[in-house]
Amino acid sequence: MRAIIPSLAALAVAAAIVPAVTAPAWARDSVSIGMTLEPPILDPTAGAAAAIGEVTYQNIFQGLTQIDAAGQVVASLATSWSVSADGKTYTFHLAKGVVFSDGEKFGCDDVKFSLDRARGKDSVNPQKALFAPIASVACPDAATAVVTLGQPTASFLFGMAMPAAVIVAPGSAAGDKTKPVGTGPYMLGNWVKGDHVTLVRNPKYSGKAPAMASATFRFIADPAAATAAMLAGNLDAFTLFPAPEAIAQLKADKKLRVEIGSTSGKIIVSLNEAKKPFGNLLVRRAMAYAIDRNAYNQAVLDGYGTPIGSHDVPGDAGYVDLASTYPYNAAKAKQLLAQAGYPHGFAMTMVLPPPAYARRGGEVIAAMLGQVGIKVKLVDMEWAQWLSQAFTHHDYEATIVSHVEPRDLYQYANPHYYWNYHSATYDALYKKYQAATDPAAQLALWGDLQKQLAHDEPNIFLCAMPKIGVWNANLRGMWKNALITVDIVGQMSWAK
Amino acid sequence: MSLPRNLRVGLALTVLVVGVAVLAEFWTPYPPLAIDVLHRLAPPSAAHWLGTDNFGRDVLSQLMAGAGTSLFVAVIAVAVGAGIGIPAGVVAAVGGGLVDTALMRLADLTFAFPALLTAVMITALRGPGAANAMLAIGIFNIPVFARLARGAVLSLLRRDFVLAARAVGVPWRGIAWRHLLPNAAPILLVQATIQFALAVLADAALSYLGLGAQPPQPSWGRMLAESQNYVWTDPLLPVLPGIAIVVAVLGLNLLGDGLRDRLDPKLRRGR
DSSP states (O other), rough: TTTHHHHHHHHHHHHHHHHHHHHHHHSEEEEEEEEEEEESSOOOTOOOOOOHHHHBTTTTTTOOOEEEEOOOOOOOOEHHHHTTTTTTTTEEOOOOBBBBSOOOOOOHHHHHHHHHHSSSSOOOOGGGTTTTTTEEEEEEEETEEEEEEESTTHHHHHHSSGGGGGOOTTTTTTGGGTTTTOSSEEEEEEEETTEEEEEEEEOOOSSSSSSSSSSEEOOOOOOHHHHHHHHHTTTTTTTTTSOOOHHHHHTTOTTTTEEEEEEEEEEEEOOOOTTTTTTTTTHHHHHHHOOOOHHHHHHHTTTTTTEEEESTTSSSTTOOOOOSSSSSOHHHHHHHHHHHTTTTEEEEEEESSHHHHHHHHHHHHHHHHHHTOEEEEEEEOOHHHIIIIIITTOSSSEEEEEEEEEEEOGGGGGTTTTOOOOOHHHHHHHHHHHHHHSSSHHHHHHHHHHHHHHHOSSSSEEEEEEEEEEEEEEEOOOSSSBOOOOOGGGGGGGGO | OOOOHHHHHHHHHHHHHHHHHHHHHHHOOOTTTOGGGGTTTSSSSSSSTOOOOOOOBBBHHHHHHHHHHHHHHHHHHHHHHHHHHHHHHHHHHHHHHHHHHHHHHHEEEEEEHHHHHHHHHHHHHHOOSSHHHHHHHHHHHHHHHHHHHHHHHEEEEEHHHHHHHHHOOHHHHHHHIIIIHHHHHHHHHHHHHHHHHHHHHHHHHHHHTTTTSOOSOOOOOHHHHHHHGGTTTTTTTHHHHHHHHHHHHHHHHHHHHHHHHHHHHHHHHHO
């Protein structure tokens, strides 16, 4: 008995001490993040889906430069750089002691490999235009990369900060689609297709170990399910929350924080000009007149978006407000349709990817087009199928999608892009813009490009996508605005 | 002669739903798909009796049009189930032996799958849409009718009038048409009414999951799914399609119960 009492006392002491000692281990060090779409692969240099970047950018993969929360280009794998007087030669000083998650050392040869691969003939890079200005990449030593451009390109450093320009290693690049190997603070833990991707700390990461040990990205496209998951605490954050109608309800919840910011997302009705009758300018303009952008904004985005008239968003340098180029006018639309040879309208099919802006938007757009005699059949499509059928194989007539890449007017000069827009005028203008060196002239040309698109209306430009961010009030490190759609887990932490 | 109360109420509700569905083919207060964003999420008023939804569509018009969608899916589904199930059941009962065993094990197999899972599977294979929803609901109706028809026919086969017909050499086809089916009809009719109610419910469930009628075709299940995020701000939006589904299903169930009370000879005797 006597022996028992001291041991009981010891137990009591231990019980008092143990929680205090182990508390840090019990503190939360993981985060679960909601996304509407699942990345089809995990290699941002090989797929166009923005979801790839959202999961991997600065988490698994890093670029020479990166975009910060303010939308500025800052150092990443290149710790500093200098630009020659003629604006053609960029000398990047690379971070030292960096290794890929498989143990390979990072050096200039990886930079040269990545850039040459992205601009090569067989490149499958979704943003090839970013690399078009590059004439050569040289490695004077392992810690220095010299990139020579064919002509000065003001947006070069910005381009190198895009998810499509991250640095991959020659030995592992081929497998990055499913087993991504990068230099970032995290690496792939597991990927349950259709449900979630989990990232875990990369033990070989050369920088300071991030606060979060792991991050789980869950895929929830349904607005009601997303709302329920946030309210129930099943998700800690939703960077692009899909249910604007639930904002009031979420704001009322003290556990949550709601921030409305801006993105580079342009929600558009993409038209496949290779299919009849969308090659006809009159038809496209008729559709533009038939669609009430303000109504779309109210009905689908609860008014949080901003109507746009070209492929750029307010807030971007050089943005021109062209939203009233084709003011809503059903009579005018009918008149143009008659002029185009479709006095009674026509029938068309619109494929809709899962996000609410497309699924809900489709119903609104179909109703509006129906008013002028255009009968729209709506076909829901899963994201992978949309990417393959509509985006890759151009097998669609029309769709609704948000183009999230910032300053991506180059896609209209790309003859192989999925909307099949061809305009010699636009191409010439784009060449001129690329060659311009004077910032003022560049901005003016940037405006001209937007005006040319508003004139040709290759797609119906609807709204700038708002960034409705919802996250746990104790979660730190989330971005209010997002020039590119990212979740930088390395910057996240839980408030003490 | 007064009808039992459940039959009266069931009949009234069913007539109401069918009447509304037929009326909607010719007239709704507004075109069900017409959006009017300026008046979105409007509460009930003289202009919009049941208010408007998040796109400004008239809820009453949508509910009316949705009745047609639901009933059409249910009618076809029950027709598929009865059209294949009843002959299969009669053949099994009359044929007996191996035919009976094979058909009934096949029915058991179909029964073993939860009904909604079967439907989800079919729409997953063939793509979502009202036509596939009909097919899916129809398929899981087949074994219900097959078993019932078999059971009814088996008991009829031992009845004197059937034995008499067989004794004088009436061919099986004649016996089936003239004696078996007419006598089994009441019980099959009752089952059809109940299956009809279940089909309306299954259609709502499939549409709610996005596997039934595709937008913009109005459907109760989809109205329910689309409005659930408005449950705190505009509670009427999700409640109204819910009430429509309840009225339709309750009406058909009561009708089925009432019919059984009237048509089932055993129950009649018990009273």
